[in-house]
Amino acid sequence: MRISFKTLCKVLACLVACSAYSIDTNAQDYWQQELKYSIKVKLDDKKHTLDAYETIEYINNSPDELTYIYMHLWPNAYKDRSTALVKQKLENGEKNLYYASEERRGYIDGLDFKVDGEKVKWELDPEHIDICKLTLNKPLKSGGRIIISTPFHLKFPRGVYSRLGHIGESYQVTQWYPKPAVYDANGWHQMPYLDQGEFYSEYGTYDVFITLPQNYMVGATGDLIGGDQERNWLEMKVEETKEYLKNSEGLARNTTAVGINELTFPPSASDTKTLHYRQSNVHDFGWFADKRWHVLKGEVELPHSKRKVYTWVMFTDEEAHLWKDGIEYMNDAVYYYSLWNGDYPYQHATAVDGALSAGGGMEYPNVTVIGTSGNAFALETVIMHEVGHNWFYGILGSNERDHPWMDEGLNSFNENRYIETKYPDRKLIGAQSNFLSGKFLDLESFDHKDSYYLGYLLNARRRLDQPIEFKSAEYSYINYGTVVYGKTALVFDYLMAYLGNDVMDNAMHAYFDTWKFKHPQPEDLRKILEEETGKDLSWFFDNLINGVALIDYKIVKAKNTGSEYTVTVRNVANTNVPFSISGIVDGKSTNTTWYEGFDKKTEVTFAAGDYDALKIDWSKDIPEVNRRNNTYKTAGLFKKVEPLRLQLLTSLENPNKTQIFWTPVIGWNEYDHAMPGLAVYNSVMPARRLEYVFMPLYSTSTQTVLGSAKLGYNWFPKGAPFQNIRLTVGGSRYSNGNNALPALGEGIYGKNPIQANKLKTELGFTLRNKSARTKVVNKLLLTSYDVWFTNSDVGDVIPTKSGAVSVNYFPEGNYYVKRLAFVHTNGRTLNPYDFTVSVEQGQVQSAEPFVKAQVEANYQVSYRRGRGLDIRLFSGRFLYNDFPNVEPKFAFAMHGNRDYLYDHVFLGRSETSGMLGAQFVR
Incomplete structure (x- = not known):
C-alpha cells in the first residue's frame, strides 16, 4: 500500500497528539465547522403549520474537501410508522405514535435545496426519512464556504409524542428546521431523531424572524433585536402578572377566582407581528408561543464577572401558584452553575410553561420548556436542571447521542449539588x-x-x-x-x-x-x-x-492500639478505588480520612479517639452495592450487627438497621374459613441476595396453623452465560377438601378436612441477553414438587349408623413431580408472545412413575392501541405411563381444576358445583 507524504504527516501528527499529554487542546489540529443561519418563518395557528425560508452559510474549517453534506429533517420523525422514533418508542413500550392518525402526525416538506443559488441533487436516506444527503455540484474546499437555501413547510404533530408539537394553540417549536449534521475529525454524524438520545450540532449564529398573530407571547433562543413595542408589551405583562399573583394569593386552583385555571385559548389577533431573534455561539434554536402566559422578569449578578443577566418565566394559570417563585429558581440556577463551572455567557435565560411529552422539561439555548410539575420543589428542580443544560449541552457541546453522560450526567451532578447546597436538610420524601x-x-x-x-x-x-x-x-x-x-x-x-x-x-x-x-x-x-x-x-x-465495576468495602476488624486504630478492610468487590473511614461519636462523624484503593485485603491506620464505631463512607459518597458491612462498633458483642428494626409494611433498604418487615394478613377458603395471620419478610427495594417470606395463618375452622413460607437466594454471576441463578425453597399447607372416610361407609366424613402439604424446590437459570434493550427473557427451570396429605381426624370417634367408630384412616395419594422447563418470553410492545416446553416425571406412592411432555404457546395479535387477539396453542403427550388409567389429576384435559402442583390459590379446591366449583386453571 502506497501512502502519500501528506497522509503520513497526518498519521504522525495524530500519534504525537495522543502520546504528548501536555499538548494544548487549542492546538491547530482541533477544528470545527461554522454555520450562519437566517430563517424567516410564519405560524398558521389555524392549520397548525409553519411556512419558512432558510439560508445557511456553511464554512468548511475542516482539512477535508467535502462533496456532500448530510442534513437533518427531524420533523419527519413523526411522519409514519417507519421512523427510528416510532421504533424506539415501541421498544420502550409506547404505542401512541405508532397508532396515531394522519391528522395527529407531523412532517416537513416543500423542500427545494439550492447551493449558491443553484439546484443540487438531494435524496432521503434509504433507512431514515428524517435524514437527507445533499450532493454538491462542486466540492467544498477546506476553508471554503457555501450558501445552502431552501423553503420548507412544517405540519406540527400533536404535542403528546415527543418534543416538537402543539396542544391547541400552544406551540413547542423544536428540532424544526433543516439542519446540517456535524462533520468533525471522526467524519459525519448524521442521526435520526430519537426520544431516548439527544443531539450533536454545529455551532453558529442564528438570525430568526418569526411572524405570528400579535397576541402571542414568545420565549426563544437569542436576543430580541429591535422590538421595542414587543419589549414594552412584555414589561406590561410583567406588571399585570404581579398584580394577578397578588390578588390570587392563596387561591391556587380555585375556579371561582378570577383568572385561575382559565386555560382556554383567546382568539388570535387578526394582525401579525414579526420578531427578530439573534444569537451567536449556539448550536440550536428553539421557540415557544402561547397566548395565555403570565410573565415575570428578574435579573441575576454572575459570581465572577459581576455582569447582570435577565431572567424570564412565562406560565399559564394551570400552575401559577407554583410559578410565582420561578424567577428565584432561574436566578439561583444561573448563579450556582456559573459559580461552579463558569459564568453564563448570554444575555438572558428564559423558562416557559408548555405542554411537553418528553418528561419534565427540555432544554434549548437560552430557553427551556417545562411540563406539569405538581409541586414547587419539582418545578424548581426541573427549571434548575434544564437551565443547567445551557452549560452541559449548550456551551459545552458534547455529542449527546454517543456520550450522553457528558451532558445529562454532569448536569445531574450539578443538580444534586445545587439541592444539597440550597436545601442541606432536604429528605428523599x-x-x-x-x-x-x-x-x-x-x-x-x-x-x-x-x-x-x-x-x-x-x-x-x-x-x-x-x-x-x-x-x-x-x-x-x-x-x-x-x-x-x-x-x-x-x-x-x-x-x-x-x-x-x-x-x-x-x-x-x-x-x-x-x-x-x-x-x-x-x-x-x-x-x-x-x-x-x-x-x-x-x-x-x-x-x-468506561466499565461496570462494583464497589464494596468491608471492615473486617478494628484494633485499638492506644495510639491509633489498626483497621482491617476487605475489598469484597475487588475494585481498586479510594475509600474513606470516619469515627462515629453520638451519631456524628469525625476524623474522616481517605485511603487509596487496594486489592483483596489490607490494614490501614486510623487516628485514635473515643469512638462508638468506625464506619466506611459515612457521608454516603461512594456508590457501593452493599453498605451493610461498613460499620464496626468499638464495644459490645455484635460489633458488625446493626440494631434490629421491626417495620410494619415495608421501607427502603437502610444499611444502618437490620430490617424485618411484617404485616397482618387474612385469608379464606371453603374448608379453613377465615385465616388471620402474619406475614414476615425481608423483601425490599433494591433486591437482596437472600430473600424470605413466612406467612403463618390460623384456621378458624380447624383450629390449626396453616400457611406458607419461601426462602430464595440469588446469584448474579459476572460474565457468565446466565444473568441470574436463583434457588428457591418453599412450602405450604392448606385444607384441600372435606375428609371422606370410605372405609366407614358411604357419606361418612371426618370432622376436619384433608390438608394438602407441598414442598417446592426450584433452581432457575435466566440466560443473559446480548442487548440490554431486548424484551426477550429465556429461563431454564428445574423444579421438584413433593405433595402429601394429612388427616387431623385420626384418633377421633366418628358416629355412624352402626355406632361410633374410631378413625384410623390415613389419606392416600401422596406423590412427587420433577419438572424440567424452558420458558421463552418476548414481551415486545406489538404482538408479544411466549412459549414453554416442559417434561415432567412423577410418581404416586408405590405406583409406577409416569413421564409426560407438553408445549404451550401464547401469541397476541395487536390490532389496535390497547387491544389484541390472544391465541393459545397447547400440545401434550405421555411418554411413559404404566397405569391402566392415569390418575385423573395428572391427565391432560381441556379445562378443569387439576392444579396438581398446587401452584394456584383455590377458594374451594375440591368443589364440583356452585360458584366455587367454577374456578379453573389452564
Whole structure:
C-alpha cells in the first residue's frame, strides 16, 4: 500500500497528539465547522403549520474537501410508522405514535435545496426519512464556504409524542428546521431523531424572524433585536402578572377566582407581528408561543464577572401558584452553575410553561420548556436542571447521542449539588413528608441523593447496569435514567468528595474555559481533570465511567492500639478505588480520612479517639452495592450487627438497621374459613441476595396453623452465560377438601378436612441477553414438587349408623413431580408472545412413575392501541405411563381444576358445583 507524504504527516501528527499529554487542546489540529443561519418563518395557528425560508452559510474549517453534506429533517420523525422514533418508542413500550392518525402526525416538506443559488441533487436516506444527503455540484474546499437555501413547510404533530408539537394553540417549536449534521475529525454524524438520545450540532449564529398573530407571547433562543413595542408589551405583562399573583394569593386552583385555571385559548389577533431573534455561539434554536402566559422578569449578578443577566418565566394559570417563585429558581440556577463551572455567557435565560411529552422539561439555548410539575420543589428542580443544560449541552457541546453522560450526567451532578447546597436538610420524601411516608415507613434518614443511589442499585445488584460511557440508544429504558443521569451524578459526587470541592471547581472551570463553544470528547474531559488535579484518575475513568465495576468495602476488624486504630478492610468487590473511614461519636462523624484503593485485603491506620464505631463512607459518597458491612462498633458483642428494626409494611433498604418487615394478613377458603395471620419478610427495594417470606395463618375452622413460607437466594454471576441463578425453597399447607372416610361407609366424613402439604424446590437459570434493550427473557427451570396429605381426624370417634367408630384412616395419594422447563418470553410492545416446553416425571406412592411432555404457546395479535387477539396453542403427550388409567389429576384435559402442583390459590379446591366449583386453571 502506497501512502502519500501528506497522509503520513497526518498519521504522525495524530500519534504525537495522543502520546504528548501536555499538548494544548487549542492546538491547530482541533477544528470545527461554522454555520450562519437566517430563517424567516410564519405560524398558521389555524392549520397548525409553519411556512419558512432558510439560508445557511456553511464554512468548511475542516482539512477535508467535502462533496456532500448530510442534513437533518427531524420533523419527519413523526411522519409514519417507519421512523427510528416510532421504533424506539415501541421498544420502550409506547404505542401512541405508532397508532396515531394522519391528522395527529407531523412532517416537513416543500423542500427545494439550492447551493449558491443553484439546484443540487438531494435524496432521503434509504433507512431514515428524517435524514437527507445533499450532493454538491462542486466540492467544498477546506476553508471554503457555501450558501445552502431552501423553503420548507412544517405540519406540527400533536404535542403528546415527543418534543416538537402543539396542544391547541400552544406551540413547542423544536428540532424544526433543516439542519446540517456535524462533520468533525471522526467524519459525519448524521442521526435520526430519537426520544431516548439527544443531539450533536454545529455551532453558529442564528438570525430568526418569526411572524405570528400579535397576541402571542414568545420565549426563544437569542436576543430580541429591535422590538421595542414587543419589549414594552412584555414589561406590561410583567406588571399585570404581579398584580394577578397578588390578588390570587392563596387561591391556587380555585375556579371561582378570577383568572385561575382559565386555560382556554383567546382568539388570535387578526394582525401579525414579526420578531427578530439573534444569537451567536449556539448550536440550536428553539421557540415557544402561547397566548395565555403570565410573565415575570428578574435579573441575576454572575459570581465572577459581576455582569447582570435577565431572567424570564412565562406560565399559564394551570400552575401559577407554583410559578410565582420561578424567577428565584432561574436566578439561583444561573448563579450556582456559573459559580461552579463558569459564568453564563448570554444575555438572558428564559423558562416557559408548555405542554411537553418528553418528561419534565427540555432544554434549548437560552430557553427551556417545562411540563406539569405538581409541586414547587419539582418545578424548581426541573427549571434548575434544564437551565443547567445551557452549560452541559449548550456551551459545552458534547455529542449527546454517543456520550450522553457528558451532558445529562454532569448536569445531574450539578443538580444534586445545587439541592444539597440550597436545601442541606432536604429528605428523599421532601415536602411530602408526613406520618405515613416518613416516620411510619422509616424513611426519614434518606436524603435527596439517595434517589440516585437507589435507582443505581436497582440494576447494579443484578448486574444489569451498563457503562456510563455508552451510546444513548443502546441503553435499556431503565438504565438511561438510572445510569446516564443517576450513576454519573453519583460517581462525580464521589470524585468531588475524594478531591475536595475547591479542586473539583478549579478543574471544571478549566474544562469550561478550554472547551466552551466547542465539541469536547470524553478523553478531553479526562485530560483536563488529570492535569488540574495532578492525579492519575484511571481508577475513576476505567472502572466507573468506561466499565461496570462494583464497589464494596468491608471492615473486617478494628484494633485499638492506644495510639491509633489498626483497621482491617476487605475489598469484597475487588475494585481498586479510594475509600474513606470516619469515627462515629453520638451519631456524628469525625476524623474522616481517605485511603487509596487496594486489592483483596489490607490494614490501614486510623487516628485514635473515643469512638462508638468506625464506619466506611459515612457521608454516603461512594456508590457501593452493599453498605451493610461498613460499620464496626468499638464495644459490645455484635460489633458488625446493626440494631434490629421491626417495620410494619415495608421501607427502603437502610444499611444502618437490620430490617424485618411484617404485616397482618387474612385469608379464606371453603374448608379453613377465615385465616388471620402474619406475614414476615425481608423483601425490599433494591433486591437482596437472600430473600424470605413466612406467612403463618390460623384456621378458624380447624383450629390449626396453616400457611406458607419461601426462602430464595440469588446469584448474579459476572460474565457468565446466565444473568441470574436463583434457588428457591418453599412450602405450604392448606385444607384441600372435606375428609371422606370410605372405609366407614358411604357419606361418612371426618370432622376436619384433608390438608394438602407441598414442598417446592426450584433452581432457575435466566440466560443473559446480548442487548440490554431486548424484551426477550429465556429461563431454564428445574423444579421438584413433593405433595402429601394429612388427616387431623385420626384418633377421633366418628358416629355412624352402626355406632361410633374410631378413625384410623390415613389419606392416600401422596406423590412427587420433577419438572424440567424452558420458558421463552418476548414481551415486545406489538404482538408479544411466549412459549414453554416442559417434561415432567412423577410418581404416586408405590405406583409406577409416569413421564409426560407438553408445549404451550401464547401469541397476541395487536390490532389496535390497547387491544389484541390472544391465541393459545397447547400440545401434550405421555411418554411413559404404566397405569391402566392415569390418575385423573395428572391427565391432560381441556379445562378443569387439576392444579396438581398446587401452584394456584383455590377458594374451594375440591368443589364440583356452585360458584366455587367454577374456578379453573389452564
